[in-house]
Amino acid sequence: GQNIDQPTEMTATEGAIVQINCTYQTSGFNGLFWYQQHAGEAPTFLSYNVLDGLEEKGRFSSFLSRSKGYSYLLLKELQMKDSASYLCAAASGGYNKLIFGAGTRLAVHP
């Protein structure tokens, strides 16, 4: 079957670093996406990993280990505006479309 797990909620302090983990079990894996979604808004793209390793984009980095079925999103220098849900999504199954996790709700406090 296909399964994507990520923590439901996390809290962090402004200026700190937070790591949001995602584990996946899929067949025909073709990459791992991270999206950000503010309350009441549409998801917006953050990153894409298909090879093992770390991809860095400014304050955000994403890591993938294909052998472990594991990814994480690292957010540095947290700002209040980073309070949002973070969705992990893996290309899964023979039809090769995205399957989303339930999302991690991150609350950043002063």
Next chain:
Amino acid sequence: DAGITQSPRYKITETGRQVTLMCHQTWSHSYMFWYRQDLGHGLRLIYYSAAADITDKGEVPDGYVVSRSKTENFPLTLESATRSQTSVYFCASSESILGDVNYGYTFGSGTRLTVV
């Protein structure tokens, strides 16, 4: 303006009624998708389309019908709405089935549907 637009933003309907949610994109993207988002479930794929007149089922297609007679439009119809279809519906588009490696999917603003 270029973009992807959904209408209506909010809709309340009664059980048993037919409802159509609209999605329009101006990029001529080949792929379009309909997702529903419910608390605790994340985004679940209902239907997708690879091009005009080509559609296929996703994870949760029961009770929904789609069509794509033109590349830019991808309406979703609930043939006989049920309370379990109360949800937020997102339309998305992309040039590839996985989304662009730099931009992913582009999502519309969503339609919040309540079935009473």
